[in-house]
Amino acid sequence: MTTAEEKRDQHIVEYILYLWQMEDLVRAVNLDLTALRSHLSAAYQGDRLESELMWFAELIQSLKREKKTSKGHVGALDEVMIELTYLHRTLLDVLKDEEYKSAVEAAKPHMDEMAKRGEPTGTEVEAMLVALYGWLVLRMGGKTVSEDTQESLGVIRDWANILGNRFVRMRAGEL
Numbered sequence: 001m002t003t004a005e006e007k008r009d010q011h012i013v014e015y016i017l018y019l020w021q022m023e024d025l026v027r028a029v030n031l032d033l034t035a036l037r038s039h040l041s042a043a044y045q046g047d048r049l050e051s052e053l054m055w056f057a058e059l060i061q062s063l064k065r066e067k068k069t070s071k072g073h074v075g076a077l078d079e080v081m082i083e084l085t086y087l088h089r090t091l092l093d094v095l096k097d098e099e100y101k102s103a104v105e106a107a108k109p110h111m112d113e114m115a116k117r118g119e120p121t122g123t124e125v126e127a128m129l130v131a132l133y134g135w136l137v138l139r140m141g142g143k144t145v146s147e148d149t150q151e152s153l154g155v156i157r158d159w160a161n162i163l164g165n166r167f168v169r170m171r172a173g174e175l
Contacts, residue, residue, distance in 0.1 A: 110152035
């Protein structure tokens with residue numbers, strides 16, 4: 001099982017953020033699988049390295065086939081995003097999940113504030129993911145974020161974690 005498959009099974013939000021990060025990594029090495037091999041060999045060995053490389057080869061092919069070699073996300077994520085957005089609406093409007101609703105409401109002012117500073121996004125779920133990815137990129141770049149931003153991201157992360165948990169439960173037929 002590849003890292004992507006593990007993340008997809010365990011936490012759908014982490015999976016999406018991971019996939020976005022790997023798209024950026026693939027682009028950073030100009031879609032060169034040989035360059036990825038040297039990068040990945042520090043983290044993986046043997047069969048696991050080969051499995052990861054096969055996954056990356058498929059990602060590269062998808063980016064090329066979909067003409068997203070410089071920006072955008074692979075089409076396979078569209079379905080996941082639709083499903084996640086549908087779950088979000090279902091939790092709020094149909095199931096009236098109070099814990100989830102509270103998490104979304106707590107995150108809303110933070111999301112609104114971040115939206116003022118960034119580019120507009122589609123759904124609330126997409127905005128949440130973009131906020132978390134931006135924070136991830138800053139952290140990977142060794143940049144610091146203010147305490148207010150850290151606090152905001154903590155609230156947004158809480159929402160993302162509940163959504164990820166509900167997604168696993170939905171897939172297991174528990175919702």
